[in-house]
Amino acid sequence: MDRLQYSHIVAAALAEDLGFGDVTTDSILRDETGCAEIVARENGVLAGMPVVVEVFLQIEPALTFTCLYRDGESFNRGDVLARIEGPVASILKGERVALNFLQRLSGIATKTRAAVEMVAGTKAVIIDTRKTTPGLRVLEKYAVRMGGGRNHRFNLSDLVLIKDNHIRAAGSISEAVARIRRHAGFPHKIEVEASTLKQVKEALACGVEVIMLDNMTTAEMCAAVNLVAGRALLEASGGINAERLHEVAATGVDLISMGTLTHGSRALDLALNLL
Amino acid sequence: MDRLQYSHIVAAALAEDLGFGDVTTDSILRDETGCAEIVARENGVLAGMPVVVEVFLQIEPALTFTCLYRDGESFNRGDVLARIEGPVASILKGERVALNFLQRLSGIATKTRAAVEMVAGTKAVIIDTRKTTPGLRVLEKYAVRMGGGRNHRFNLSDLVLIKDNHIRAAGSISEAVARIRRHAGFPHKIEVEASTLKQVKEALACGVEVIMLDNMTTAEMCAAVNLVAGRALLEASGGINAERLHEVAATGVDLISMGTLTHGSRALDLALNLL
Amino acid sequence: MDRLQYSHIVAAALAEDLGFGDVTTDSILRDETGCAEIVARENGVLAGMPVVVEVFLQIEPALTFTCLYRDGESFNRGDVLARIEGPVASILKGERVALNFLQRLSGIATKTRAAVEMVAGTKAVIIDTRKTTPGLRVLEKYAVRMGGGRNHRFNLSDLVLIKDNHIRAAGSISEAVARIRRHAGFPHKIEVEASTLKQVKEALACGVEVIMLDNMTTAEMCAAVNLVAGRALLEASGGINAERLHEVAATGVDLISMGTLTHGSRALDLALNLL
């Protein structure tokens, strides 16, 4: 992730929180300098430290920031994740925005890591969806990677994904795929959403690269895996929760997409303490 | 909430999701028109319908949008919340972004409503915090109101909130308050964070309008309520979950702030179905 | 005031003035370096020096800027306020924009200081209004503070201010206040505009924090002060000019708001001289 990709997101978040200025801090503090720590209040996986650095540097370039953990690393309750030194007023002004980013992104990374561990030993890869927070997709997809997951398509121009509505409009899967081949660029893989084995067969016959098994039972997924036999990637999708995750992974699907990684994760409990 | 406050948020979300264009839809659909419904797949409280309207109108002003429920209303699983008519391609292009907004905001409203109902019969008011998604604060605080909650301060320039770090920097609560009175404008109320009864007393002696009872036990809160006896508003804050909510409300505090309303709520399950 | 709050204002001002480039300077100068001074051509109070620094640094980070006076300090005709060293071309390109900011803001600070001195010895505090230059409110309210005044609300989301039109729409002051208490957040103080003593009484009975005495005579203000007896803050407002200022302050009102501080002040006479 490059700084160019999130510096404007940070600037907007700071403007939103700062308003016409931090009336409390500006009234009470002068030029005091000090040191603060970002501390974990529960176990988790870190994501978002470069964003936190950006938050504090946009407020005050003179702050010194030391990362003690790197994104993607696990930490335990009580661990000190980073240290910040410099003007106390600047630390206080950035605290809430910095934590809002770090807690959310680490929450996603932590939830992803848990899912990844649940499918360990299978070939299934945990992937995300486009069910991300408006405006924060680049950050949330990064957090999924830090948790050990991989990314589904970033947006509508990335990968062709033929859904039920497209199939209905075209009349059939094969007609939909034919239209794609006439109009879309060669760089795009084609994925087709299938909710029955018949549709899986039709998609496979069209030579698509990926088939999404939409809201299928575990038994249907097994049948699809046998049917396809490696000739296309298979993505399990739709309401797959923690309980069902291992069972789904055991069917032999290649990818398991989980919207809940981004839209259902909660902020991790982290704090910033002035020393 | 005025359209001026969220139209740029919607524009950014659409740009993020559209990328260089919806390669699938543009390859398969032409000028077909159709009708779609937004349907609830679980019970909840609605928030965000004006944002959804904005999403679709930015894509295609010719779309017709009919809201069947209003923000703040409860709905049940299976209810049709809105109807959209017009070019199918435009409906499909807006679907994901519209749902990302509506599911998140309705999730917040629903969670807030549940908390509000748990404190029914007490005088406690459920309020939010600044623990919101970067860039979406105006929408998330609106969703809290739609759920029946009220808003804490919007940002750092809104209300004076003297926290432990400010107190330490000033030396005492009274010195911190004195500095505020010398520098801040008259429009600001002053709130002081207190973690002991001694601090509550000191804050009360300074004549502040609001006192935050930070991470206190229920017994301590009762004592604070008795001590203050209506001379300041009391805000209960810190780790107050559903189990403890009624008990805290019963102490007689005026406000209960819950960061989890915004940073811990999950997206509600809603769908857009083409008819 | 934080740099984040005005750096985009400076960037827009420079773009406005630079257009497609300074055709005169770029044709005549090469890499000459030099030194310039900002000099006062009349007495006044300084405001805006950090903005001037931002102007020059956005043009050329290699410029060295030395402030000889700080914002809020008084200076006399002939005083050197700041010194700039570096490429002469860059100094000339920033000159007009820098002075446009500094002259305007120092004009406001100087006018405010004069008003503050006129009410010395009373408890009245001089405050501003929302009658500021579109786009420059954060700077102009800062200049008022540098002159020794205090700020009224920053914008419409800051403080509840119930004006005559709101009262008419609600039917009465008490109904208007009741609606506020039902809908607005606890962080907001409530101010009511009153143009008669009867309205002052009604507002007081509602327990509002601030009452604006709108276009009252000095005698009416005295009566209002006696009536309220410290139970609410009283703001004198409406056509209060220099002649009447001391008399109004002597009535015992707490606040005197003057739109003229921002919309009626003239630019102070300052110059930038190359040495």
Place this chain on the structure above:
Amino acid sequence: MDRLQYSHIVAAALAEDLGFGDVTTDSILRDETGCAEIVARENGVLAGMPVVVEVFLQIEPALTFTCLYRDGESFNRGDVLARIEGPVASILKGERVALNFLQRLSGIATKTRAAVEMVAGTKAVIIDTRKTTPGLRVLEKYAVRMGGGRNHRFNLSDLVLIKDNHIRAAGSISEAVARIRRHAGFPHKIEVEASTLKQVKEALACGVEVIMLDNMTTAEMCAAVNLVAGRALLEASGGINAERLHEVAATGVDLISMGTLTHGSRALDLALNLL
């Protein structure tokens, strides 16, 4: 003036004033519709009505706006300048921003008209300077035109203006002009700042189109007019106030530039009344 030139200025001004929403109006009003008038409380010349229309339409496209006076027209105290009908809440939300624009711009037009009338009967044209409010130059220069004045250059890329610092850097006026002729484009006229008759002669010898008589006495100006005898435009500049205006115009100069038109004018007294 085209709408494209000021719609973003209006949007920024509304965002600045609206903050997180008009808490007072949104709590008290619902869907009431009504009618308001913009009324003059003193005599003046109108400027800025299209900007006011833009303010209200950005808030609520359903508002109906009727201009009763056009920009550039004179009005008297008590005149109704415009009428607005529609949702009262929207009228109230736009009131302050609309007036801030209209009062400032009409103030400039009024001050300009007064200056123009003072030089009536001479050939002198009243012009503005670059001493405008940062961010509002396009509007303020428009207001000068509405008052009957004309515009000096808009920015640094418009017209070559060789000032004393440029002359010093080049060594002489003729060397400075020579460098311009080598580097600048043919579309630019050249103006030279002269503070002595000797410099006027040197500039004239270089064939420049305009000569600025900088801070000269009336006698010096007369001499310059005789010397130049129509071979270049002559601009009188520097500290020309109302008292001296007619005398300066009578010297026969072509242009009189007055920074005070924009940086020294006060807001005209206008009000918005709900009927």
Place this chain on the structure above:
Amino acid sequence: MDRLQYSHIVAAALAEDLGFGDVTTDSILRDETGCAEIVARENGVLAGMPVVVEVFLQIEPALTFTCLYRDGESFNRGDVLARIEGPVASILKGERVALNFLQRLSGIATKTRAAVEMVAGTKAVIIDTRKTTPGLRVLEKYAVRMGGGRNHRFNLSDLVLIKDNHIRAAGSISEAVARIRRHAGFPHKIEVEASTLKQVKEALACGVEVIMLDNMTTAEMCAAVNLVAGRALLEASGGINAERLHEVAATGVDLISMGTLTHGSRALDLALNLL
């Protein structure tokens, strides 16, 4: 192509060309209405009409625009491509910007069409590159499609393209591909740049989807086609001009990328005539 994708590009172009206003048109014209035509002064293929519509509507929503040809259609010298009715001043203000877009984009479409026709009868598809004008990529790639070409990747996040520098950094093609498989998402196809048949073999052995034949001779390309035998797409790239185009297509490659479509095309000769 959706309007959301280019409306901000149009706004920036208009701001750039309008500056502080069209001084000529605003001085000469009042409210005259009229009719204009966009006329071809040479043969070509149209691209960019929706952008032209956007240009004129941003200036004046009251203009009526009638497209007589659609993007992708061929036209002959003398053909009328579109008709515009409304205020003449608005037509004149938009003329240059509208033509700048339409001439450039139609130039690209025309050049692409010529290349496409030269490879008719072969299976080769003409594609573009990332050698586009900064800021206009979405428009230029659209123009290529209108000319009958297809698009290579839009940007660096679209398709994996392993170039010589990446191979060198990884040590070998197979190591580079292995790293991609470990880190990149499944939606991405992988393309490898090969300048020798040995590299083609290595890439093929890695199972990549596309192989770029970089600056190969026609004979080498033939060998590569035989070697690969349909197991990967082959892209011919590097210095392929019109003379060599048919010969290259005849080798049996799948894709021929031509940077010159976008960076080497000239503006088509089109004019706007007022009737």
Place this chain on the structure above:
Amino acid sequence: MDRLQYSHIVAAALAEDLGFGDVTTDSILRDETGCAEIVARENGVLAGMPVVVEVFLQIEPALTFTCLYRDGESFNRGDVLARIEGPVASILKGERVALNFLQRLSGIATKTRAAVEMVAGTKAVIIDTRKTTPGLRVLEKYAVRMGGGRNHRFNLSDLVLIKDNHIRAAGSISEAVARIRRHAGFPHKIEVEASTLKQVKEALACGVEVIMLDNMTTAEMCAAVNLVAGRALLEASGGINAERLHEVAATGVDLISMGTLTHGSRALDLALNLL
């Protein structure tokens, strides 16, 4: 050209090309540092090096950039134009955008230089037009200057240019000029488009500064030069290609404007090689 004028153009170009990140480079490279050279693959004139520096510094401030040629200098095939040292990943991410700017701008400078050389020995100056790439005008006009040309007006607010449509609307050249003199500011020169000698005479009689000879034959131009005899600048315009250039220059016109400098130039062949 000041950095303020192009840094936002560079930022937009990088965002366009980077998308959600360089998936290839980020998967393959880690922290390797290296050195790259920008090399000429054909002869030309350099323009755009400061823009290239900006591209790389926006990606990674730690990169070291050494310019070996300066803008405006000629170079030969094989020459190394610049050297870049630092993280290889950052060099690769900026490569395409940097070259897209440098190739285009150097192409313009090279084409301009050729035209300038063709008119050597005459007094004709080669100038550009407003036929520039939307969004890049400031850069392309700079490139023309680097090639030895001069600039025509930058935009519609720069110079009065009365075209045939304006003349028709006004009724005559003299009426059009009269309206300009009534409304436009004194800083603007007036240019009139003339397509016949009669119009040249009429324009001359009005005392305009510049007359554009629109699509005249060489003989007509000679006649115009004799007629005007230095009393106005004469600009030859309209379809002047390389073959005719010297002949036109020899007529004695002052200016020759060529739209093809910007809209007809191709990208110069430059490459970035990692060492």
